[in-house]
Amino acid sequence: MTLFSLARKNIARNFSQYFLYIASMVFSIVIYFTFVTLKYSDIVSEMTKSSQKMGSLMSGAAVVLIFFVAIFIAYSNSFFMKKRKKEVALYALLGVRKRQIGFMLFFENLLLGVFSLVIGVFLGFLSSKLFVTVLIRLMGYDVVAPFTFSTEAVINTASVFLIIFFITSFQGYRLIYQFKLIDLFHASKKGEVAPKPSWVIAILGVISIGTGYWLALQNLLTSEAWRILGMFTPLIILATVIIGTFLLFHSVTGFVLTLFKRREKWLWKGLHLMTISQLLYRVRGNARTLTVIAILSATTVTAGGAVYSLYYNINDNVKLTxxxxxxxxxxxxxxxxxxxxxxxxxxYDENISALFVTFEAKQLESAMSIDEDKRIYTVINETTYNKLARLQQKEELNLKGNKATIIDVQYHESLSPKYAGKTITSKKGTAITLEGYHEVPVLNLMAGMTLVVTDAQYKELEKQGESVQFRAIGVDNATTDLSKKIASALPEKAQFSSAPEDYQSGIEGMGSLLFIGSFLGLVFLAATGSIIYFKVLTEAEEDKSQYNMLYKMGVGAREMRKTVASQVFVIFAVPLVIGLAHSAVALTAFSKLFSMDFTKPVIIWMLAYTAIYGIYYVLTVYSYNRIITQNNKREG
Known part of the structure; x- marks a missing residue:
């Protein structure tokens, strides 16, 4: 029997244990192949004006995916190698040379990789039509894409992943040379050392996370902390949150579980004592792994939630501008x-009379001021504003005390000037006092910053500014085709503004980002769930003897399943909750920065992430129960 055939038989015998590992690799390959295929897709290039930008986005996403998948495969492979150490030791004890064992592990891992690559490329081809259609629909085009097969995409994908598989296979080859025979026999019994909880470390962890949260929620323009720390602030936020998360798992969770352990009446019911004792070891002993899971979850939810929120609000933003x-x-x-x-x-179809007037505006200082001494405003009178407001079904203005108001669509509490009570003066000395600002426009953004004055003030300013005529048109269900026809009939100086075109441009840009972000997020989620799955099942192999002892003592299968479910739930839920908390703070900071309400889209995104994450929990509990049940039957 050759080493290659032995490796093949080992894979066939242990395929159920390798299934999720293979599935995660196949999914990563499918996504990478999709990105590369889209990069070379003619239909995407034809449908979008920004095909070059799209290609750059796909290439960038592919690089991120390669980096992440390489780390994930190496990390996952190390778990399987740890599980195989006793088997490797038996080969060595039987007299098989290290070189031969090394080559067997090398071929075994390479076969898994090649098998995943073939399946991934095949599924990627079958799903390419779906993925391209999803992308095009997200970008606002009503088109069904055909099946596309790209030779360049196949060569690119095969080259990248064969290199990754070769490196991880070499990692398996080196395993036999890194340990003594006795170490390999006892490898499965060697877990991570469970650190003792410390009040000092626990307090430092809470303070570290609290500091990161506080900095993230500060106003980056007015905060003294941001001013002092400058460009290093985001790095400090990231560092404090990651360190705090590690310390949280290291000690804080230990104290919480210890409190449960002191509740003796509850502790001695069922298998609570065993559950708490194992969790005290598992949560603290796996602090690094759980920290990685929490940070990955936070990164995935934050990035995806931010992009989805921007995509979700495109229509409202276009209506505003x-x-x-x-x-x-x-x-x-x-x-x-x-x-x-x-x-x-x-x-409606209205001709709008307006003025371009230059004002001295020294009083209107703002955080973003560069040269604010003179500003040109588009001036309309109160009657014109209210006429358009009625046509657009908006609230009318009622200027009081001969004061004017600024229409500032992009008003930001920290960036924009404080308008109320300030005075601006025209070149000829006409003073206009502002009662404040208004965020509801009636003119498109192309008209510039609009100043609404009383009818009397408008007459006074008519001789001081440049007269201009706008045409404002309201159409139901307007299309980009109609917009293009109108644009072709107008000279460039007309500064044509089109809501359908702006919507299409926004949906195209954010749709492509949402597509990339969603699929990268799914890969990260698949890897995150797989890492916990591998970790928990490795521990399940170590726990078989304990559950077998309980089985012989008469503990029922139902009680053991309940214990397994609660123990695995904590391992899954704690990093998820912490990750969601991190992302909630980050997305709150983003929403303040963009002055947008992210609540609804973020909740939708978090629920979707949690639902998919829950599938891994169910699968892990099922696999854990199967391991201990099969062992009990064999021992019984």
Whole structure:
């Protein structure tokens, strides 16, 4: 029997144990193959104006994926090698040379990799139509993509993953040379040393996380801490949260479990004593692994939640910046009749009189001020504003005390000027006092910052500014095709503004980011769940004798299943809860920065992540129970 055939038989015999490892690798390969395929996809290039940008995004995502998958495969492989050490020791005891054992492990891991690669590329090809269609739909196009097969994508994927598999296979080859025979026999009994909980370390962990949270929630423009720390602040936040998370698992959870252990009445019910005792070892002893899981969960949820929130709010943002479906400046060369001939039935079609007026605005200082002495505003009167507001079904203005108001769509509490009570003065000395700002526009953003004044003030300013005429059009169910026809009929100086085009541009950019972020997030989630799965099942092999003893003492299978479920639940739930807490703080900071409400999309994203994560929990509990049940039957 050759080493290659022996490796093949070992894989066939232990396939059920390798299944999730293979499944995670196949999923990673499918996603990588998809990214590379999309990079070379003609239909994506044809459907999007930003095909070059899309290619760059896909390439960047592929690099991140390669880096992450390489670490994940190496990490997962180390678990399997630990599990195989006793088997390796038996080969050595039977007189098989180290070189031969090393080659057997090398071939075994390489076969797993090649098998995963073939399945991954095949499934990637079958699912390419679905993935390309999803991408195109997310980008706002109603098109069903055909099946695409890219030779370049196959060569790229095969080259990258064969290199990764070769390196991890060599890791298995080196295993036999790294340990003495006695070490290999006792490897399965060697766990991570469980550190003793310390009040000092526990307090440091809480303070570290609290510091990171506090810094993250500070206003980055007005915070003294951000000003002092400068560009190092994000790194400090990241470092404090990661260190704090590790210390949390190292000691804080130990104290919490110890408190449960002191509740003697509860402790002696069922198998609570065994559950708490094992958790005291497992949670603290696996502090590094659980820290990695928590940080990966936080990263995945934060990145995905932020992108999904921006995608979710695109329509609202376009409605805010483009309240009119179409709008343009009526310059000398504009053929209004030609534009009218292109229009379908309109809700409204209004000619808007406005002024471009330069004001001295020294009082309007802001955090982003560079040269604020002079500002040019688009001025409209109160009557014009209210007329458009009625057409757009918005609340009308009621200027009091001969004061004006600024329409600042992008108002930010920290960045924007404090408008209320401030005065701006035209070149000819007309003073305009502001009652504040208003965030509901009636002109598209292309008109610039709008100043709404009383009718009397407008008449006074007419001789001091440049007169301008805008055409504002409201159309139901307008399309980008209609927008392009109108744009082609207008000169560039008309500064044509189109809500459908802005929506399409936003949905295209954020849709591509959401596609990439979602699939990278799924890979991270698959790896996260797999790491816990491998870790827990490795410990299940070590716990077989304890559960067998309980079985012989008369403990029922139902009680043991309940104990397993509660123990595994803690291992899964604690890093998930901490990861979600980290991401909640990060997303709160992002929402404040962008002045947007992320609550609903973030909750949706967190629930989706938790649901998929829960599947790994169910699978792990099932596999754990199967291991101890089969062992009890054999021993019984």
């Amino acid at each position: 483009d309240p009119n479906t179409f709008m343009y400046e009526q310059t000398a060369n504009v053929d209004n009749d030609k534009v009218t001939s292109l229009l379908p039935t309109t809700k």
